[in-house]
Amino acid sequence: MLLVVKLALFAMVVDFVYRPIITPAKDLFVFRPGYVSHDSARLHIRYSDGGNLELRYKELVPKASLLYQNTGSDDTSIDFANNSPWESAGEFGPPTEDTDYTTTTALLNLQPATRYLVELHSRESTLHTQTVLLGSVEFRTSPLPHQPSRLRFGTGSCIKPNFPYRPSWTPDIYGFASMLDHSDSLDLIMFMGDFIYADVPLYFGPATEDYRRLYRQVYAAQSSRRLLRKVPMLHVYDDHEIKNNWHDQDQPPMGSAMAAYNEYNGLPNPPPAVSGASYYNFTYGNIAFYAWDTRRYRTQWETPNDSGDAAASDEHTMLGQEQKQHFIQWLRDVNHTAAVKFVISSVPVTTGWSNFDSSQDTWRGYPTERAEILNLTQHIPNLFFLSGDRHEMAAVELPSGNIEFSTSPVSQFTFPFVGKFKKDIGGEHTIYYRRPGHVKYGILDVDTESDPDTPRITYSLYTTDVHHGKRPAWVYEAKGASWR
Numbered sequence: 001m002l003l004v005v006k007l008a009l010f011a012m013v014v015d016f017v018y019r020p021i022i023t024p025a026k027d028l029f030v031f032r033p034g035y036v037s038h039d040s041a042r043l044h045i046r047y048s049d050g051g052n053l054e055l056r057y058k059e060l061v062p063k064a065s066l067l068y069q070n071t072g073s074d075d076t077s078i079d080f081a082n083n084s085p086w087e088s089a090g091e092f093g094p095p096t097e098d099t100d101y102t103t104t105t106a107l108l109n110l111q112p113a114t115r116y117l118v119e120l121h122s123r124e125s126t127l128h129t130q131t132v133l134l135g136s137v138e139f140r141t142s143p144l145p146h147q148p149s150r151l152r153f154g155t156g157s158c159i160k161p162n163f164p165y166r167p168s169w170t171p172d173i174y175g176f177a178s179m180l181d182h183s184d185s186l187d188l189i190m191f192m193g194d195f196i197y198a199d200v201p202l203y204f205g206p207a208t209e210d211y212r213r214l215y216r217q218v219y220a221a222q223s224s225r226r227l228l229r230k231v232p233m234l235h236v237y238d239d240h241e242i243k244n245n246w247h248d249q250d251q252p253p254m255g256s257a258m259a260a261y262n263e264y265n266g267l268p269n270p271p272p273a274v275s276g277a278s279y280y281n282f283t284y285g286n287i288a289f290y291a292w293d294t295r296r297y298r299t300q301w302e303t304p305n306d307s308g309d310a311a312a313s314d315e316h317t318m319l320g321q322e323q324k325q326h327f328i329q330w331l332r333d334v335n336h337t338a339a340v341k342f343v344i345s346s347v348p349v350t351t352g353w354s355n356f357d358s359s360q361d362t363w364r365g366y367p368t369e370r371a372e373i374l375n376l377t378q379h380i381p382n383l384f385f386l387s388g389d390r391h392e393m394a395a396v397e398l399p400s401g402n403i404e405f406s407t408s409p410v411s412q413f414t415f416p417f418v419g420k421f422k423k424d425i426g427g428e429h430t431i432y433y434r435r436p437g438h439v440k441y442g443i444l445d446v447d448t449e450s451d452p453d454t455p456r457i458t459y460s461l462y463t464t465d466v467h468h469g470k471r472p473a474w475v476y477e478a479k480g481a482s483w484r
Contacts, residue, residue: 034268149285157388193238
Protein backbone atom coordinates (compact mmCIF):
# COMPACT_ATOMS: atom_id res chain seq x y z
CA MET A 1 0.00 0.00 0.00
CA LEU A 2 2.83 2.38 0.87
CA LEU A 3 4.45 1.69 -2.50
CA VAL A 4 1.21 2.55 -4.28
CA VAL A 5 0.99 5.84 -2.38
CA LYS A 6 4.61 6.70 -3.24
CA LEU A 7 4.06 5.90 -6.90
CA ALA A 8 0.89 8.02 -6.96
CA LEU A 9 2.70 10.96 -5.36
CA PHE A 10 5.59 10.58 -7.79
CA ALA A 11 3.17 10.53 -10.73
CA MET A 12 1.52 13.72 -9.46
CA VAL A 13 4.87 15.50 -9.18
CA VAL A 14 5.84 14.43 -12.69
CA ASP A 15 2.45 15.55 -14.00
CA PHE A 16 2.66 18.98 -12.35
CA VAL A 17 6.28 19.68 -13.36
CA TYR A 18 6.36 18.18 -16.85
CA ARG A 19 2.79 18.77 -18.04
CA PRO A 20 3.94 21.37 -20.64
CA ILE A 21 6.28 18.72 -22.10
CA ILE A 22 3.83 15.82 -21.83
CA THR A 23 0.95 17.75 -23.43
CA PRO A 24 2.46 20.66 -25.42
CA ALA A 25 -0.93 21.69 -26.89
CA LYS A 26 0.41 21.90 -30.42
CA ASP A 27 -3.13 21.94 -31.85
CA LEU A 28 -4.31 24.76 -29.58
CA PHE A 29 -6.92 27.11 -31.06
CA VAL A 30 -7.22 30.66 -29.67
CA PHE A 31 -9.60 33.39 -30.74
CA ARG A 32 -9.93 36.27 -28.30
CA PRO A 33 -10.34 40.05 -28.21
CA GLY A 34 -7.35 42.11 -27.13
CA TYR A 35 -7.40 45.89 -26.99
CA VAL A 36 -10.77 47.37 -27.94
CA SER A 37 -10.88 51.12 -28.58
CA HIS A 38 -13.84 53.32 -29.51
CA ASP A 39 -13.47 52.50 -33.22
CA SER A 40 -11.32 49.36 -33.52
CA ALA A 41 -10.58 45.98 -31.96
CA ARG A 42 -7.46 43.84 -31.96
CA LEU A 43 -8.12 40.12 -32.27
CA HIS A 44 -5.61 37.46 -31.25
CA ILE A 45 -5.71 34.17 -33.18
CA ARG A 46 -3.86 30.89 -32.94
CA TYR A 47 -4.77 28.41 -35.67
CA SER A 48 -2.50 25.67 -36.98
CA ASP A 49 -4.67 23.80 -39.50
CA GLY A 50 -3.98 25.98 -42.56
CA GLY A 51 -6.42 27.55 -44.99
CA ASN A 52 -7.32 31.22 -45.45
CA LEU A 53 -9.24 32.91 -42.65
CA GLU A 54 -12.10 35.37 -42.74
CA LEU A 55 -13.55 37.65 -40.06
CA ARG A 56 -17.26 38.43 -40.10
CA TYR A 57 -18.86 40.83 -37.65
CA LYS A 58 -22.16 42.45 -36.78
CA GLU A 59 -23.61 44.81 -34.23
CA LEU A 60 -25.62 43.26 -31.42
CA VAL A 61 -28.64 45.52 -31.29
CA PRO A 62 -29.96 46.15 -27.74
CA LYS A 63 -33.39 44.67 -27.27
CA ALA A 64 -34.71 47.87 -25.72
CA SER A 65 -34.04 49.76 -28.96
CA LEU A 66 -36.20 47.46 -31.09
CA LEU A 67 -39.95 47.58 -31.73
CA TYR A 68 -42.03 44.72 -30.37
CA GLN A 69 -45.51 45.71 -31.48
CA ASN A 70 -45.31 43.73 -34.73
CA THR A 71 -43.88 40.53 -33.26
CA GLY A 72 -47.21 39.08 -32.26
CA SER A 73 -45.74 38.22 -28.90
CA ASP A 74 -45.24 39.84 -25.54
CA ASP A 75 -42.03 37.85 -25.04
CA THR A 76 -39.31 40.51 -24.70
CA SER A 77 -36.61 37.81 -24.50
CA ILE A 78 -36.71 37.33 -28.31
CA ASP A 79 -33.18 37.62 -29.67
CA PHE A 80 -33.09 40.25 -32.43
CA ALA A 81 -29.32 40.07 -32.97
CA ASN A 82 -29.81 38.24 -36.27
CA ASN A 83 -31.66 41.26 -37.65
CA SER A 84 -28.43 43.21 -38.02
CA PRO A 85 -26.46 42.31 -41.17
CA TRP A 86 -23.12 40.55 -41.24
CA GLU A 87 -20.12 42.38 -42.63
CA SER A 88 -16.87 40.82 -43.80
CA ALA A 89 -13.47 42.21 -42.81
CA GLY A 90 -11.92 40.25 -45.69
CA GLU A 91 -9.75 37.19 -45.98
CA PHE A 92 -6.16 36.76 -44.86
CA GLY A 93 -3.61 33.98 -44.98
CA PRO A 94 -3.18 31.46 -42.16
CA PRO A 95 -0.65 32.03 -39.37
CA THR A 96 2.70 30.31 -39.89
CA GLU A 97 5.02 28.19 -37.81
CA ASP A 98 7.41 31.16 -37.52
CA THR A 99 5.01 32.78 -35.05
CA ASP A 100 3.82 29.53 -33.48
CA TYR A 101 0.71 29.82 -35.69
CA THR A 102 -0.38 33.04 -33.97
CA THR A 103 -1.41 36.34 -35.51
CA THR A 104 -3.04 39.55 -34.36
CA THR A 105 -5.39 41.35 -36.71
CA ALA A 106 -7.70 44.33 -36.32
CA LEU A 107 -11.26 45.33 -37.05
CA LEU A 108 -11.49 48.99 -38.04
CA ASN A 109 -14.19 51.64 -38.46
CA LEU A 110 -16.36 50.38 -35.62
CA GLN A 111 -18.92 52.46 -33.75
CA PRO A 112 -18.21 53.67 -30.19
CA ALA A 113 -19.98 52.15 -27.17
CA THR A 114 -21.39 49.35 -29.32
CA ARG A 115 -21.47 45.60 -28.73
CA TYR A 116 -20.23 43.39 -31.55
CA LEU A 117 -20.31 39.70 -32.37
CA VAL A 118 -17.32 38.50 -34.41
CA GLU A 119 -16.93 35.11 -36.08
CA LEU A 120 -13.74 33.56 -37.39
CA HIS A 121 -14.17 31.34 -40.44
CA SER A 122 -11.76 29.07 -42.28
CA ARG A 123 -12.13 28.87 -46.04
CA GLU A 124 -11.05 25.45 -47.24
CA SER A 125 -10.40 25.14 -50.94
CA THR A 126 -11.67 21.77 -52.12
CA LEU A 127 -13.65 20.91 -55.23
CA HIS A 128 -16.24 23.26 -53.77
CA THR A 129 -14.94 25.97 -51.41
CA GLN A 130 -16.19 25.32 -47.90
CA THR A 131 -16.47 27.79 -45.04
CA VAL A 132 -16.05 26.43 -41.52
CA LEU A 133 -16.93 28.42 -38.41
CA LEU A 134 -13.97 28.18 -36.02
CA GLY A 135 -15.14 30.37 -33.16
CA SER A 136 -16.79 33.60 -32.08
CA VAL A 137 -16.21 36.40 -29.59
CA GLU A 138 -18.20 39.33 -28.26
CA PHE A 139 -16.97 42.70 -27.07
CA ARG A 140 -18.15 46.27 -26.56
CA THR A 141 -16.22 49.17 -27.98
CA SER A 142 -15.23 51.91 -25.56
CA PRO A 143 -16.94 55.33 -25.44
CA LEU A 144 -15.60 58.25 -27.40
CA PRO A 145 -12.39 59.78 -25.96
CA HIS A 146 -13.02 62.34 -23.18
CA GLN A 147 -16.64 61.20 -22.78
CA PRO A 148 -17.85 60.62 -19.18
CA SER A 149 -18.06 56.86 -18.71
CA ARG A 150 -18.60 53.87 -16.50
CA LEU A 151 -15.91 51.21 -16.50
CA ARG A 152 -15.69 47.93 -14.62
CA PHE A 153 -12.43 46.02 -14.96
CA GLY A 154 -10.49 43.26 -13.27
CA THR A 155 -6.88 43.39 -12.04
CA GLY A 156 -4.35 40.87 -10.79
CA SER A 157 -1.19 38.97 -11.62
CA CYS A 158 0.53 35.61 -11.21
CA ILE A 159 -1.05 32.37 -12.45
CA LYS A 160 0.09 28.76 -12.58
CA PRO A 161 -2.18 26.14 -14.17
CA ASN A 162 -3.45 23.52 -11.74
CA PHE A 163 -2.17 25.15 -8.56
CA PRO A 164 -3.01 23.98 -5.93
CA TYR A 165 -2.49 20.63 -7.66
CA ARG A 166 -5.46 18.41 -8.45
CA PRO A 167 -5.20 15.23 -10.52
CA SER A 168 -6.94 16.04 -13.80
CA TRP A 169 -6.75 15.30 -17.51
CA THR A 170 -7.56 18.96 -18.14
CA PRO A 171 -5.72 21.21 -15.64
CA ASP A 172 -7.50 24.49 -14.99
CA ILE A 173 -6.67 27.97 -13.70
CA TYR A 174 -8.82 28.39 -10.63
CA GLY A 175 -8.55 32.18 -10.48
CA PHE A 176 -9.89 32.49 -14.02
CA ALA A 177 -12.70 30.11 -13.08
CA SER A 178 -13.62 32.47 -10.24
CA MET A 179 -13.41 35.52 -12.51
CA LEU A 180 -15.92 33.87 -14.82
CA ASP A 181 -18.58 34.45 -12.17
CA HIS A 182 -18.19 38.18 -12.80
CA SER A 183 -17.34 38.16 -16.49
CA ASP A 184 -20.72 39.31 -17.77
CA SER A 185 -20.18 42.73 -16.20
CA LEU A 186 -16.44 43.18 -16.93
CA ASP A 187 -15.34 45.54 -19.69
CA LEU A 188 -11.72 44.35 -19.59
CA ILE A 189 -9.08 42.67 -17.44
CA MET A 190 -5.71 44.26 -16.75
CA PHE A 191 -3.25 41.41 -16.16
CA MET A 192 -0.09 42.71 -14.51
CA GLY A 193 2.55 40.08 -15.17
CA ASP A 194 3.68 36.51 -14.41
CA PHE A 195 1.18 35.06 -16.86
CA ILE A 196 3.63 32.17 -17.16
CA TYR A 197 6.31 30.87 -14.80
CA ALA A 198 9.26 30.02 -17.01
CA ASP A 199 11.42 29.09 -14.03
CA VAL A 200 8.93 27.54 -11.57
CA PRO A 201 9.03 24.74 -10.66
CA LEU A 202 11.65 24.02 -13.35
CA TYR A 203 13.37 26.11 -16.03
CA PHE A 204 13.07 24.16 -19.27
CA GLY A 205 15.51 26.28 -21.25
CA PRO A 206 16.08 29.55 -23.16
CA ALA A 207 14.64 28.57 -26.54
CA THR A 208 11.55 30.38 -27.81
CA GLU A 209 9.66 27.07 -27.91
CA ASP A 210 10.37 26.57 -24.20
CA TYR A 211 8.42 29.76 -23.52
CA ARG A 212 5.74 29.14 -26.14
CA ARG A 213 4.80 25.82 -24.53
CA LEU A 214 3.99 27.61 -21.28
CA TYR A 215 1.72 30.13 -22.99
CA ARG A 216 -0.06 27.31 -24.78
CA GLN A 217 -0.58 25.53 -21.48
CA VAL A 218 -2.28 28.62 -20.01
CA TYR A 219 -4.46 29.25 -23.05
CA ALA A 220 -5.45 25.58 -23.24
CA ALA A 221 -7.05 25.67 -19.78
CA GLN A 222 -10.83 25.49 -19.92
CA SER A 223 -11.39 28.65 -17.84
CA SER A 224 -8.92 30.59 -19.98
CA ARG A 225 -10.85 29.72 -23.12
CA ARG A 226 -14.19 30.65 -21.59
CA LEU A 227 -13.06 33.86 -19.90
CA LEU A 228 -10.90 35.29 -22.66
CA ARG A 229 -13.47 34.93 -25.42
CA LYS A 230 -15.82 37.05 -23.30
CA VAL A 231 -13.56 39.70 -21.76
CA PRO A 232 -10.66 41.54 -23.44
CA MET A 233 -7.45 41.01 -21.47
CA LEU A 234 -4.53 43.44 -21.64
CA HIS A 235 -1.05 42.63 -20.36
CA VAL A 236 2.22 43.80 -18.95
CA TYR A 237 4.96 41.26 -18.39
CA ASP A 238 7.10 40.71 -15.32
CA ASP A 239 10.13 38.64 -14.35
CA HIS A 240 8.73 35.11 -14.61
CA GLU A 241 7.94 35.62 -18.28
CA ILE A 242 11.77 35.64 -18.52
CA LYS A 243 13.52 34.56 -15.30
CA ASN A 244 13.13 35.39 -11.62
CA ASN A 245 13.97 39.01 -10.67
CA TRP A 246 15.09 39.84 -14.21
CA HIS A 247 17.24 43.00 -14.48
CA ASP A 248 19.69 42.12 -17.27
CA GLN A 249 17.87 44.14 -19.94
CA ASP A 250 18.31 42.61 -23.42
CA GLN A 251 20.72 39.85 -22.43
CA PRO A 252 19.66 36.27 -23.32
CA PRO A 253 17.12 34.79 -22.87
CA MET A 254 15.28 38.12 -23.11
CA GLY A 255 14.96 37.86 -26.91
CA SER A 256 13.40 34.40 -26.87
CA ALA A 257 11.14 35.26 -23.94
CA MET A 258 9.86 38.46 -25.56
CA ALA A 259 9.27 36.75 -28.91
CA ALA A 260 6.87 34.33 -27.23
CA TYR A 261 5.32 37.06 -25.06
CA ASN A 262 4.60 39.25 -28.08
CA GLU A 263 3.09 36.36 -30.06
CA TYR A 264 0.62 35.55 -27.29
CA ASN A 265 0.14 38.68 -25.14
CA GLY A 266 2.09 41.68 -26.41
CA LEU A 267 0.75 42.25 -29.93
CA PRO A 268 -2.95 42.16 -28.89
CA ASN A 269 -2.22 45.05 -26.46
CA PRO A 270 -2.77 48.72 -27.34
CA PRO A 271 -0.17 50.09 -29.75
CA PRO A 272 3.15 50.71 -27.96
CA ALA A 273 4.11 54.24 -27.06
CA VAL A 274 7.35 53.83 -29.03
CA SER A 275 7.91 51.39 -31.89
CA GLY A 276 9.38 48.15 -30.58
CA ALA A 277 8.58 48.97 -26.94
CA SER A 278 6.16 47.19 -24.60
CA TYR A 279 4.95 50.17 -22.56
CA TYR A 280 1.74 51.81 -23.73
CA ASN A 281 -1.13 54.08 -22.81
CA PHE A 282 -4.79 54.21 -23.77
CA THR A 283 -8.08 55.75 -22.75
CA TYR A 284 -11.58 54.50 -22.05
CA GLY A 285 -13.82 57.53 -22.38
CA ASN A 286 -12.25 60.04 -19.99
CA ILE A 287 -10.38 57.36 -18.00
CA ALA A 288 -6.68 57.12 -18.83
CA PHE A 289 -4.22 54.22 -18.42
CA TYR A 290 -0.43 54.04 -18.60
CA ALA A 291 1.22 50.59 -18.50
CA TRP A 292 4.91 50.56 -17.55
CA ASP A 293 7.57 48.13 -18.69
CA THR A 294 9.48 47.61 -15.43
CA ARG A 295 11.89 44.93 -16.71
CA ARG A 296 13.54 45.70 -20.02
CA TYR A 297 15.20 48.99 -19.07
CA ARG A 298 15.98 48.48 -15.40
CA THR A 299 19.51 48.54 -14.11
CA GLN A 300 20.94 47.09 -10.90
CA TRP A 301 19.01 48.26 -7.84
CA GLU A 302 20.31 50.89 -5.46
CA THR A 303 22.27 49.91 -2.38
CA PRO A 304 22.39 51.90 0.90
CA ASN A 305 25.72 53.37 -0.27
CA ASP A 306 24.13 54.69 -3.44
CA SER A 307 21.23 56.50 -1.79
CA GLY A 308 23.45 59.26 -0.40
CA ASP A 309 25.27 59.82 -3.67
CA ALA A 310 23.16 61.62 -6.25
CA ALA A 311 25.46 60.71 -9.12
CA ALA A 312 25.44 57.04 -8.21
CA SER A 313 21.68 57.04 -7.60
CA ASP A 314 20.96 58.52 -11.02
CA GLU A 315 22.56 55.47 -12.61
CA HIS A 316 19.86 53.23 -11.14
CA THR A 317 16.58 53.17 -13.01
CA MET A 318 13.60 50.89 -13.43
CA LEU A 319 11.97 52.69 -16.35
CA GLY A 320 14.94 53.98 -18.33
CA GLN A 321 15.16 57.59 -19.48
CA GLU A 322 13.09 57.33 -22.66
CA GLN A 323 10.15 55.57 -21.00
CA LYS A 324 10.28 57.88 -17.99
CA GLN A 325 10.21 61.03 -20.13
CA HIS A 326 7.32 59.62 -22.16
CA PHE A 327 5.45 58.89 -18.91
CA ILE A 328 6.11 62.40 -17.58
CA GLN A 329 4.69 63.89 -20.77
CA TRP A 330 1.64 61.61 -20.42
CA LEU A 331 1.10 62.96 -16.89
CA ARG A 332 1.03 66.48 -18.29
CA ASP A 333 -1.34 65.46 -21.08
CA VAL A 334 -3.92 63.71 -18.88
CA ASN A 335 -3.68 65.93 -15.79
CA HIS A 336 -6.83 67.89 -16.61
CA THR A 337 -8.17 65.94 -19.59
CA ALA A 338 -8.88 62.59 -17.85
CA ALA A 339 -11.11 62.33 -14.80
CA VAL A 340 -9.32 59.22 -13.48
CA LYS A 341 -5.83 57.90 -14.24
CA PHE A 342 -4.38 54.43 -13.62
CA VAL A 343 -0.67 53.62 -13.73
CA ILE A 344 0.07 49.92 -14.18
CA SER A 345 3.25 48.55 -12.60
CA SER A 346 4.14 44.87 -12.57
CA VAL A 347 5.91 45.37 -9.21
CA PRO A 348 4.61 47.30 -6.19
CA VAL A 349 5.34 50.97 -5.67
CA THR A 350 4.80 50.64 -1.92
CA THR A 351 7.87 49.92 0.24
CA GLY A 352 5.84 47.79 2.64
CA TRP A 353 7.30 44.55 1.29
CA SER A 354 10.80 44.68 2.70
CA ASN A 355 12.44 41.25 2.69
CA PHE A 356 15.69 40.74 0.75
CA ASP A 357 13.94 39.86 -2.50
CA SER A 358 11.48 42.76 -2.53
CA SER A 359 14.07 45.24 -1.28
CA GLN A 360 15.80 44.76 -4.61
CA ASP A 361 13.08 43.75 -7.05
CA THR A 362 10.22 46.19 -6.29
CA TRP A 363 10.25 49.98 -6.38
CA ARG A 364 11.75 49.82 -2.88
CA GLY A 365 15.03 49.01 -4.62
CA TYR A 366 14.86 52.21 -6.72
CA PRO A 367 14.08 54.93 -4.14
CA THR A 368 15.55 57.85 -6.11
CA GLU A 369 13.47 57.27 -9.23
CA ARG A 370 10.43 56.36 -7.11
CA ALA A 371 10.67 59.67 -5.24
CA GLU A 372 11.00 61.54 -8.53
CA ILE A 373 7.82 59.93 -9.86
CA LEU A 374 5.78 60.40 -6.68
CA ASN A 375 6.86 64.03 -6.54
CA LEU A 376 5.04 64.44 -9.85
CA THR A 377 1.98 62.25 -9.25
CA GLN A 378 1.13 64.04 -5.99
CA HIS A 379 -0.13 66.90 -8.14
CA ILE A 380 -2.29 64.69 -10.39
CA PRO A 381 -5.89 64.33 -9.14
CA ASN A 382 -7.48 60.88 -9.06
CA LEU A 383 -4.34 58.97 -10.05
CA PHE A 384 -4.07 55.39 -8.79
CA PHE A 385 -1.34 52.77 -9.05
CA LEU A 386 -2.22 49.14 -9.79
CA SER A 387 0.34 46.37 -9.28
CA GLY A 388 0.83 42.69 -8.47
CA ASP A 389 3.82 40.37 -8.01
CA ARG A 390 4.02 39.75 -4.25
CA HIS A 391 1.33 37.01 -3.94
CA GLU A 392 -0.39 39.14 -1.31
CA MET A 393 -2.77 42.09 -1.36
CA ALA A 394 -2.24 45.58 0.00
CA ALA A 395 -4.05 48.87 -0.42
CA VAL A 396 -1.69 51.69 0.49
CA GLU A 397 -1.82 55.45 0.49
CA LEU A 398 1.61 56.44 -0.75
CA PRO A 399 3.57 59.49 0.50
CA SER A 400 2.30 61.35 -2.57
CA GLY A 401 -1.31 60.84 -1.51
CA ASN A 402 -1.95 58.51 -4.45
CA ILE A 403 -3.46 55.12 -3.60
CA GLU A 404 -2.00 51.83 -4.79
CA PHE A 405 -3.93 48.57 -5.03
CA SER A 406 -1.46 45.68 -5.25
CA THR A 407 -3.27 42.41 -5.89
CA SER A 408 -1.98 38.88 -6.42
CA PRO A 409 -1.95 35.99 -6.98
CA VAL A 410 -4.82 35.36 -9.33
CA SER A 411 -4.01 31.64 -9.13
CA GLN A 412 -0.72 30.75 -7.44
CA PHE A 413 0.93 30.00 -4.11
CA THR A 414 1.10 32.41 -1.17
CA PHE A 415 3.95 32.99 1.26
CA PRO A 416 2.77 31.73 4.67
CA PHE A 417 5.70 33.04 6.76
CA VAL A 418 8.26 34.83 4.58
CA GLY A 419 8.68 38.60 4.34
CA LYS A 420 6.14 40.20 6.64
CA PHE A 421 4.51 43.31 5.20
CA LYS A 422 5.50 46.44 7.13
CA LYS A 423 2.60 48.79 7.59
CA ASP A 424 2.72 52.59 7.73
CA ILE A 425 6.40 53.03 6.92
CA GLY A 426 8.19 55.75 4.98
CA GLY A 427 5.27 58.16 5.01
CA GLU A 428 2.83 55.51 3.76
CA HIS A 429 -0.53 54.64 5.25
CA THR A 430 -1.70 51.04 4.95
CA ILE A 431 -5.42 50.99 4.27
CA TYR A 432 -5.77 47.20 4.07
CA TYR A 433 -3.53 44.15 3.88
CA ARG A 434 -4.29 40.48 3.24
CA ARG A 435 -1.90 37.57 2.90
CA PRO A 436 -4.04 34.36 2.70
CA GLY A 437 -5.59 33.18 -0.53
CA HIS A 438 -4.33 31.20 -3.49
CA VAL A 439 -6.88 33.14 -5.55
CA LYS A 440 -7.00 36.94 -5.17
CA TYR A 441 -7.98 39.57 -7.71
CA GLY A 442 -9.48 43.02 -7.74
CA ILE A 443 -12.42 44.54 -9.59
CA LEU A 444 -12.59 48.30 -10.00
CA ASP A 445 -15.74 50.25 -10.72
CA VAL A 446 -15.09 53.71 -12.12
CA ASP A 447 -17.95 56.16 -12.59
CA THR A 448 -17.19 59.50 -14.22
CA GLU A 449 -20.73 59.80 -15.53
CA SER A 450 -22.96 60.34 -12.49
CA ASP A 451 -20.99 63.41 -11.39
CA PRO A 452 -18.58 64.42 -14.17
CA ASP A 453 -16.73 66.80 -11.84
CA THR A 454 -16.11 64.30 -9.02
CA PRO A 455 -15.61 60.69 -10.12
CA ARG A 456 -16.29 57.61 -8.01
CA ILE A 457 -13.70 54.83 -7.80
CA THR A 458 -14.52 51.60 -5.96
CA TYR A 459 -12.11 48.70 -5.47
CA SER A 460 -13.42 45.24 -4.52
CA LEU A 461 -11.15 42.38 -3.47
CA TYR A 462 -12.27 38.86 -4.35
CA THR A 463 -10.77 35.68 -2.97
CA THR A 464 -12.14 32.15 -3.02
CA ASP A 465 -11.35 31.97 0.71
CA VAL A 466 -14.25 34.36 1.41
CA HIS A 467 -17.76 33.81 0.02
CA HIS A 468 -16.15 31.39 -2.48
CA GLY A 469 -15.26 34.44 -4.56
CA LYS A 470 -18.92 35.18 -5.29
CA ARG A 471 -18.97 38.37 -3.22
CA PRO A 472 -16.18 40.77 -2.25
CA ALA A 473 -13.97 40.06 0.74
CA TRP A 474 -13.23 43.77 1.09
CA VAL A 475 -14.52 46.94 -0.57
CA TYR A 476 -13.00 50.40 -0.60
CA GLU A 477 -14.48 53.53 -2.11
CA ALA A 478 -11.85 56.13 -2.88
CA LYS A 479 -12.66 59.81 -2.58
CA GLY A 480 -12.74 61.35 -6.00
CA ALA A 481 -11.46 64.89 -6.36
CA SER A 482 -12.42 67.70 -8.69
CA TRP A 483 -10.08 67.32 -11.65
CA ARG A 484 -10.83 69.95 -14.30
